[in-house]
Amino acid sequence: MDFALSEEQQMIRKTVRDFAEKEIRPIAREIDTTGQFPWEIIRKMGNLGLMGLPIPEEYGGSGADTISYALAVEEISRVSGSIGITLAAHTSLGLYPIYRFGTEEQKRKYLPHLASGQGLAAFGLTEPEAGSDAAAIKTTAVLDGDHWVINGQKIFITSGSIADVVIIAAVTDKSAGTRGISSFIVEKGTPGFRPGRDEEKMGLKGSVTSQLFFEDCRVPKENLLGEPGEGYKQFLITLDGGRISIGAMAIGLAQGAFEAAVKYSKERVQFGQPIARFQAIQWMIADMATEIDAARLLVYRAAWLKDKGVRFTREAAMAKLYASEAAERACFKAIQIHGGYGYMKEYDVERIYRDNRLTTIGEGTSEIQRLVIARQVLGEI
Amino acid sequence: MKIVVLIKQVPDTTEVKLDPRTGTLIREGVPSIINPEDKNALEEALKLKEQMGAQVIVLSMGPPQAEDALREALAMGADEAILLTDRAFAGADTWATATTLGLALKKIGDFDLVLAGRQAIDGDTAQVGPQVAEYLKIPQITYVRELVVEDGKVRAKRAIEDGYEEIEAKLPALLTITKEANTPRYPHAGAIMNAYRERKVTFWGVKDVDANPEQVGLQGSPTQVKRSFSPPPKEPGQIIKSGPAEAAKELVAILRQKNII
Numbered sequence: 001m002d003f004a005l006s007e008e009q010q011m012i013r014k015t016v017r018d019f020a021e022k023e024i025r026p027i028a029r030e031i032d033t034t035g036q037f038p039w040e041i042i043r044k045m046g047n048l049g050l051m052g053l054p055i056p057e058e059y060g061g062s063g064a065d066t067i068s069y070a071l072a073v074e075e076i077s078r079v080s081g082s083i084g085i086t087l088a089a090h091t092s093l094g095l096y097p098i099y100r101f102g103t104e105e106q107k108r109k110y111l112p113h114l115a116s117g118q119g120l121a122a123f124g125l126t127e128p129e130a131g132s133d134a135a136a137i138k139t140t141a142v143l144d145g146d147h148w149v150i151n152g153q154k155i156f157i158t159s160g161s162i163a164d165v166v167i168i169a170a171v172t173d174k175s176a177g178t179r180g181i182s183s184f185i186v187e188k189g190t191p192g193f194r195p196g197r198d199e200e201k202m203g204l205k206g207s208v209t210s211q212l213f214f215e216d217c218r219v220p221k222e223n224l225l226g227e228p229g230e231g232y233k234q235f236l237i238t239l240d241g242g243r244i245s246i247g248a249m250a251i252g253l254a255q256g257a258f259e260a261a262v263k264y265s266k267e268r269v270q271f272g273q274p275i276a277r278f279q280a281i282q283w284m285i286a287d288m289a290t291e292i293d294a295a296r297l298l299v300y301r302a303a304w305l306k307d308k309g310v311r312f313t314r315e316a317a318m319a320k321l322y323a324s325e326a327a328e329r330a331c332f333k334a335i336q337i338h339g340g341y342g343y344m345k346e347y348d349v350e351r352i353y354r355d356n357r358l359t360t361i362g363e364g365t366s367e368i369q370r371l372v373i374a375r376q377v378l379g380e381i
Numbered sequence: 382m383k384i385v386v387l388i389k390q391v392p393d394t395t396e397v398k399l400d401p402r403t404g405t406l407i408r409e410g411v412p413s414i415i416n417p418e419d420k421n422a423l424e425e426a427l428k429l430k431e432q433m434g435a436q437v438i439v440l441s442m443g444p445p446q447a448e449d450a451l452r453e454a455l456a457m458g459a460d461e462a463i464l465l466t467d468r469a470f471a472g473a474d475t476w477a478t479a480t481t482l483g484l485a486l487k488k489i490g491d492f493d494l495v496l497a498g499r500q501a502i503d504g505d506t507a508q509v510g511p512q513v514a515e516y517l518k519i520p521q522i523t524y525v526r527e528l529v530v531e532d533g534k535v536r537a538k539r540a541i542e543d544g545y546e547e548i549e550a551k552l553p554a555l556l557t558i559t560k561e562a563n564t565p566r567y568p569h570a571g572a573i574m575n576a577y578r579e580r581k582v583t584f585w586g587v588k589d590v591d592a593n594p595e596q597v598g599l600q601g602s603p604t605q606v607k608r609s610f611s612p613p614p615k616e617p618g619q620i621i622k623s624g625p626a627e628a629a630k631e632l633v634a635i636l637r638q639k640n641i642i
Contacts, residue, residue, distance in 0.1 A: 006577075007449065007452070007577055008573055008574055008576070008577040008578075011449075011452070011453060011456065011568075011573045011576075011577075012570060012573055014412070015567055015568055015570070015573065018567065019567055047569075048567050048568075048569055048570060049569040049570035049571045049572070050570055053570055057571055061571070062569070062570035062571035062573075062574060063571055063574050064570055064571075064573075064574055068570075072570075
């Protein structure tokens with residue numbers, strides 16, 4: 001057993017941390033306040049190969065492993081959750097299904113542009129009546145000659161309105177149940193595909209979350225991803241990987257809140273001494289440190305299993321569940337340590353708390369993670 | 382054009398803490414980085430490579446773990462990396478370091494330009510660059526914040542206290558670069574992967590550079606650190622509280638007494 005990161009993983013982490021501190025920190029609060037999407041940062045990340053980390057070089061990616069990718073999401077999220085979620089959704093949910101399930105032609109057509117960060121990719125699964133019950137999607141795709149005709153609506157799609165490519169799930173054979181769902185690559189600007197409004201959110205305000213409408217949207221036959229009827233299986237596999245990145249995002253946010261709380265506790269003087277000298281504060285700091293570390297180990301293990309090519313559904317669900325909830329507790333304590341100041345927008349912990357709230361919900365709620373874990377543990381009962 | 386960049390791996394002094402009891406640096410757990418101004422020197426070399434084509438070789442002397450700094454330089458875009466590492470090189474002062482680097486530069490040969498950072502953040506001497514130039518008997522321009530290479534010459538803006546000088550030198554020449562020269566690039570993630578998977582760092586020891594063991598390392602060092610200590614705290618100043626005319630007289634008297642005027 002070896003808990004050390006490899007040298008290249010360490011250098012990726014160091015480089016991304018350096019980039020996040022110098023380029024992202026100065027604008028992190030501003031994009032939360034204005035809701036302005038940070039295109040300039042995304043372009044810079046693209047130029048550094050960060051928008052296609054786990055994609056092989058032959059498709060325009062950086063050829064890094066899943067652990068390096070998780071480290072990058074963590075380090076970016078430590079400074080900005082908004083940019084963290086944008087990176088995570090683009091890579092795990094947008095690029096990965098094309099890379100994993102796409103034909104050679106589809107990979108050559110889409111990946112170089114997207115993995116180099118020249119455009120963003122998005123993943124459209126959730127619908128107004130299909131959240132945790134993802135198989136209940138109502139969007140349909142009907143084959144008409146050389147085209148699939150798509151009708152329906154998607155909601156809560158990260159980067160949906162600004163992405164160049166959206167992978168969407170649609171019902172192609174209603175009688176076949178979960179085996180009647182297929183995935184399609186839809187390009188921005190395809191007639192009949194129209195983004196609706198971008199949502200106003202509690203946090204992650206510098207990221208875009210959109211409604212998408214499909215009205216007789218005709219996509220070429222060759223834009224089917226993989227085989228018809230494989231969509232359900234594909235998005236379960238995609239979400240397994242996505243959960244590693246949401247876990248990484250939660251660790252990053254928790255780490256950011258933790259560091260702010262440690263710094264504040266040493267500077268804030270009450271009753272004639274820094275509050276870090278009080279055991280009430282020390283216990284909170286100790287719990288935060290321990291839980292963040294435990295979360296990190298779970299997330300890195302899930303990433304390591306993915307790199308080994310071993311099934312990691314259960315471990316990814318555990319990592320996402322634990323990391324997001326540990327981050328919730330860490331962010332709560334970070335504000336508690338800051339007292340009244342922590343409730344003010346002037347301090348980063350206020351933003352981090354709002355940003356992290358999504359991590360126990362997106363890409364499967366905590367309840368769905370428990371369901372996945374219980375099924376893995378108990379089997380069919 | 383062949384450019385050799387001299388780099389040094391240093392502890393990240395922004396993360397170094399002092400032991401409150403002993404007053405010495407706590408180096409444990411402190412990350413190692415490429416000396417910041419050496420990165421500016423490397424960036425300058427990489428810019429020249431992009432503008433006019435050049436082979437960029439990074440050269441460092443240090444313990445085996447300095448390989449990390451060289452890998453980072455490869456990831457940034459250097460073509461070759463050489464690490465001078467040998468027990469016999471250990472304990473070198475600036476003179477012995479410059480001698481060792483000079484020997485390696487002779488072995489590399491045919492270089493047009495040697496670039497180094499102005500000074501390292503751990504030693505702060507700013508001596509090694511100039512000493513290497515002296516050793517090689519080539520022109521040197523220090524504190525450079527801008528440079529142009531043309532017709533076998535280099536023209537550089539050299540920072541001085543109240544402005545800058547413009548200096549021209551024939552190649553080969555050695556320049557030391559300041560942080561004002563540029564903003565070093567971040568390495569591309571794919572290049573980081575390749576720096577470890579596909580690139581190599583060449584290791585040279587005493588024999589590889591034909592060094593006389595008495596010229597290098599502790600043995601070849603004419604200077605030695607006898608003791609390190611924190612400077613004593615500054616004594617509080619003296620305030621003269623009397624009226625202006627009176628105060629001026631008192632001040633002059635004090636300055637006379639201290640033989641300042």
